[in-house]
Amino acid sequence: MQAVELQSRNNPDVEDGEGGETAASVFSRCQLPFEDVVYKIPSKRPPLSTSTGTKNSMRTILDGVCGIVRPGEMLAMLGPSGSGKTTLLTALGGRLGGDLDGNITFNGQAFSSSMKRRIGFVTQDDVLYQHLTVAETLLYTALLRLPRSLSRVEKAGVADAVMAQLGLSICRDSIIGGPTLRGISGGERKRVSIGQEMLINPSLIFLDEPTSGLDSTTAQRIVTTLGELARGGRTVVMTIHQPSSGLFYKFHRVLLLSQGSPLYFGEASTAMTYFSRLGYAPSVPMNPADFLLDLANGISPDDSVDPQTVRQALVSAYADNIQQVLKQELQEMNKHVSEREHDKKPSQWTTTWWEQFTVLLQRGMKERKHEAFSVLKVAQVVATALLAGLLWWQSSGRIQDQIGLIFFITGFCGFYPLFDAIFTFPQEREILQKERSSGMYRLSSYFMARTVGDMPMEFVLPIFLITVDYWMGGMRPEASAFFLTLFPSLLGVMVSQGLGLALGALVMDLKTATTMGSVLMLTFMLSGGFFVQRVPWFVSWIKYISVVYYLYRVGLNAQFSPHDTYQCGAGATCAVADYPAIKAVGIGGEGACIGALLAMMVLYRLAAYIGLMRVGVARGSCKMR
Incomplete structure (x- = not known):
C-alpha cells in the first residue's frame, strides 16, 4: 500500500479509482474516441494502368471505423479472421506503422510518447522469458517502468500488489516456462502478461485475443478479472474471436467488423435486438457471438441470400442507423474536453x-x-x-x-x-x-x-x-x-x-x-x-x-x-x-x-x-x- 501511495504522489495527474481496486489502482481516467479510421496497405496485385502511368493498387484494411470507449467500460471487437480487428487495436494503441486517416484521441489529446505511461498493451502471444519466475518477471518490469522516484523496495511492493490483485501470489516462485520447459499454466501466463501492464496503473488497457488458446473456465476468469479492472474506472479494449455467451454479456460495448467495415457498435445487450429489427434473427437459440460472426461472414438465417449481399446490406444499415448518431456523440464529446488532461511535458524516460x-x-x-x-x-x-x-x-x-x-x-x-x-x-x-x-x-x-x-x-x-x-x-x-x-x-x-x-x-x-x-x-x-x-x-x-x-x-x-x-x-x-x-x-x-x-x-x-x-x-x- 505504501509503495503505491508513493507512486501516486509522484504523479499529480491521477484520480482515485472506485470500487473493486487494490492498492495498485491509482491512475488517470481516459476516454478513447476514434472517428473515421481508415488504413490501407499496398496490394500484392499488379499495379493498375492509367493514362498518366501506373498506379499502385491499395488494399483497405480499415474503412471508416468509429467508436468511443469511456472509463469503466469494456469494449470487445469481434469479427472473423482478416476482419481488421487486430489492426484497429494496434492503431488505437499507437503501435501501427504507416499512415492512418482519421482521428484517434486520448482525453482529447493525440497519441504521444508520454501516453505510453498510461496505456497497457497485451499482445496475443505471451512474450516472456521462460526461465524467470513470476515474481522476477514482474519485479524486473516494475524496476524498468515505474518512476525513478520510487526505491527498489517500493517498486517490489507494487509488483506484489499486482500479483495479489491478479491471483498470482500462489505461483510467484514458479518459472514461466515455454514449449520445452514446464512452467505455469496458460491462464497464469496470460495474467502475468496483464500484470506487466498493470504495474504502471494504466488508464487504458488494450488486449489482443486475451482468451486465445485457453479453456472456457480460464477464459471466464481472465474476462472477469478485466471486468473488475474496468469497474474500477479503467478503460478496457480487447479483440476476441469467438467468446461464449457468458463472456459476451460481460462486455459493455461490442464492435463488429467485417472486411474492415463496421457492422455494429453499441451495447452488447442490445446487439441481438438491433439485428432482429433488420430482419436477421436466429432460427434457433444460439450464442450471440456465433450469430454475429455468421453475419460478419455474410451468412444469414436464410442461406439462400448471397454472402456479399448480406454484408453490403449490414454495412448500409450501420451507416443509416448507427454511424450518424455515433458521430454526433463524438462531436459533443470533443466540445467538452477537459483542459486538465493536457500533457505537462513529462520526461521521456521513467528511469536513467x-x-x-x-x-x-x-x-x-x-x-x-x-x-x-x-x-x-x-x-x-x-x-x-x-x-x-x-x-x-x-x-x-x-x-x-x-x-x-x-x-x-x-x-x-x-x-x-x-x-x-x-x-x-x-x-x-x-x-x-x-x-x-x-x-x-x-x-x-x-x-x-x-x-x-x-x-x-x-x-x-x-x-x-x-x-x-x-x-x-x-x-x-x-x-x-x-x-x-x-x-x-x-x-x-x-x-x-x-x-x-x-x-x-x-x-x-x-x-x-x-x-x-x-x-x-x-x-x-x-x-x-x-x-x-x-x-x-x-x-x-x-x-x-x-x-x-x-x-x-x-x-x-x-x-x-x-x-x-x-x-x-x-x-x-x-x-x-x-x-x-x-x-x-x-x-x-x-x-x-x-x-x-x-x-x-x-x-x-x-x-x-x-x-x-x-x-x-x-x-x-x-x-x-
Missing part, C-alpha cells in the same frame, strides 16, 4: 540509462545462464577439449602438430561463439519490440547490457578448452606464452560473437543468417594461412578481413620466435621462421594483429546496433494524417 542498463544486465544474466551452461553445451565443449587434447597429446617438438593445434584453437574461437550469437536477436525480437513499444528502455541500454552480460558466459567454456588443450598438447610451458595464447583467443571470441550479432540483427532470419555465417567463417578459415599457403593475388586480400588469420598469426607468435630452430633432417636444424607453414604467415606483427581484432570487434557490434535500428525495433509508432 544506468538504471536501465543494470536491471537489463541482471535480468539477462539470470535468464541466459541456463542456456549458456546447459548440460548439452558443457558436455559438447568438454568432450571436444578432451578429444583434441588426446589427439595432440604432448606434441612438443613436432612442429607441424603444434601448428595444427594452434589452428584448431583458432577455429574453435571463431566458430563456437558465432552461431550462438546469430540466434540472439532473432529469438529476442518479439520481446524487444514489445518492451520498446512500451517505452521501457533505450535501445542503447539494452544493447550494452546484452554485450556486457554475454562476455563472462561466452568466455568460460573457451577458457576451459584452451587451458586443457594447451597443457595436454605440450605447448610452451611459460606463463607468458600461455596468456599470449589465451587473451587474444578471447578477443577472437568477442570478434566472432560480434559478427554473429551483426548477422542476426541485419538479417533477422535464422536460416539465412546461419547460412551466411557458415559461408563467411569457412572463407575466413580457408584464407587463414593454414590450409593454403600460396593464395592467388586476386583473393589474397580476404585474409585481411579474416578473424582466423589474425588469431592464427598471434598464436604462432606466442609459440615461436624468429630465433627458434627445429630438426629438419638427420643431424640438421633449420630456423622455425623458414618452415613453409609459418613462413607463409610470418613471425612478428602481433601488435598490428591485436589492433585489427579490436577494430573488427567495434565495427561488428556497431553493425549489429545499426541492424537493430533498421528492422524497426526502436519503437512502434503510428502517424495520423
Whole structure:
C-alpha cells in the first residue's frame, strides 16, 4: 500500500479509482474516441494502368471505423479472421506503422510518447522469458517502468500488489516456462502478461485475443478479472474471436467488423435486438457471438441470400442507423474536453540509462545462464577439449602438430561463439519490440547490457578448452606464452560473437543468417594461412578481413620466435621462421594483429546496433494524417 501511495504522489495527474481496486489502482481516467479510421496497405496485385502511368493498387484494411470507449467500460471487437480487428487495436494503441486517416484521441489529446505511461498493451502471444519466475518477471518490469522516484523496495511492493490483485501470489516462485520447459499454466501466463501492464496503473488497457488458446473456465476468469479492472474506472479494449455467451454479456460495448467495415457498435445487450429489427434473427437459440460472426461472414438465417449481399446490406444499415448518431456523440464529446488532461511535458524516460542498463544486465544474466551452461553445451565443449587434447597429446617438438593445434584453437574461437550469437536477436525480437513499444528502455541500454552480460558466459567454456588443450598438447610451458595464447583467443571470441550479432540483427532470419555465417567463417578459415599457403593475388586480400588469420598469426607468435630452430633432417636444424607453414604467415606483427581484432570487434557490434535500428525495433509508432 505504501509503495503505491508513493507512486501516486509522484504523479499529480491521477484520480482515485472506485470500487473493486487494490492498492495498485491509482491512475488517470481516459476516454478513447476514434472517428473515421481508415488504413490501407499496398496490394500484392499488379499495379493498375492509367493514362498518366501506373498506379499502385491499395488494399483497405480499415474503412471508416468509429467508436468511443469511456472509463469503466469494456469494449470487445469481434469479427472473423482478416476482419481488421487486430489492426484497429494496434492503431488505437499507437503501435501501427504507416499512415492512418482519421482521428484517434486520448482525453482529447493525440497519441504521444508520454501516453505510453498510461496505456497497457497485451499482445496475443505471451512474450516472456521462460526461465524467470513470476515474481522476477514482474519485479524486473516494475524496476524498468515505474518512476525513478520510487526505491527498489517500493517498486517490489507494487509488483506484489499486482500479483495479489491478479491471483498470482500462489505461483510467484514458479518459472514461466515455454514449449520445452514446464512452467505455469496458460491462464497464469496470460495474467502475468496483464500484470506487466498493470504495474504502471494504466488508464487504458488494450488486449489482443486475451482468451486465445485457453479453456472456457480460464477464459471466464481472465474476462472477469478485466471486468473488475474496468469497474474500477479503467478503460478496457480487447479483440476476441469467438467468446461464449457468458463472456459476451460481460462486455459493455461490442464492435463488429467485417472486411474492415463496421457492422455494429453499441451495447452488447442490445446487439441481438438491433439485428432482429433488420430482419436477421436466429432460427434457433444460439450464442450471440456465433450469430454475429455468421453475419460478419455474410451468412444469414436464410442461406439462400448471397454472402456479399448480406454484408453490403449490414454495412448500409450501420451507416443509416448507427454511424450518424455515433458521430454526433463524438462531436459533443470533443466540445467538452477537459483542459486538465493536457500533457505537462513529462520526461521521456521513467528511469536513467544506468538504471536501465543494470536491471537489463541482471535480468539477462539470470535468464541466459541456463542456456549458456546447459548440460548439452558443457558436455559438447568438454568432450571436444578432451578429444583434441588426446589427439595432440604432448606434441612438443613436432612442429607441424603444434601448428595444427594452434589452428584448431583458432577455429574453435571463431566458430563456437558465432552461431550462438546469430540466434540472439532473432529469438529476442518479439520481446524487444514489445518492451520498446512500451517505452521501457533505450535501445542503447539494452544493447550494452546484452554485450556486457554475454562476455563472462561466452568466455568460460573457451577458457576451459584452451587451458586443457594447451597443457595436454605440450605447448610452451611459460606463463607468458600461455596468456599470449589465451587473451587474444578471447578477443577472437568477442570478434566472432560480434559478427554473429551483426548477422542476426541485419538479417533477422535464422536460416539465412546461419547460412551466411557458415559461408563467411569457412572463407575466413580457408584464407587463414593454414590450409593454403600460396593464395592467388586476386583473393589474397580476404585474409585481411579474416578473424582466423589474425588469431592464427598471434598464436604462432606466442609459440615461436624468429630465433627458434627445429630438426629438419638427420643431424640438421633449420630456423622455425623458414618452415613453409609459418613462413607463409610470418613471425612478428602481433601488435598490428591485436589492433585489427579490436577494430573488427567495434565495427561488428556497431553493425549489429545499426541492424537493430533498421528492422524497426526502436519503437512502434503510428502517424495520423
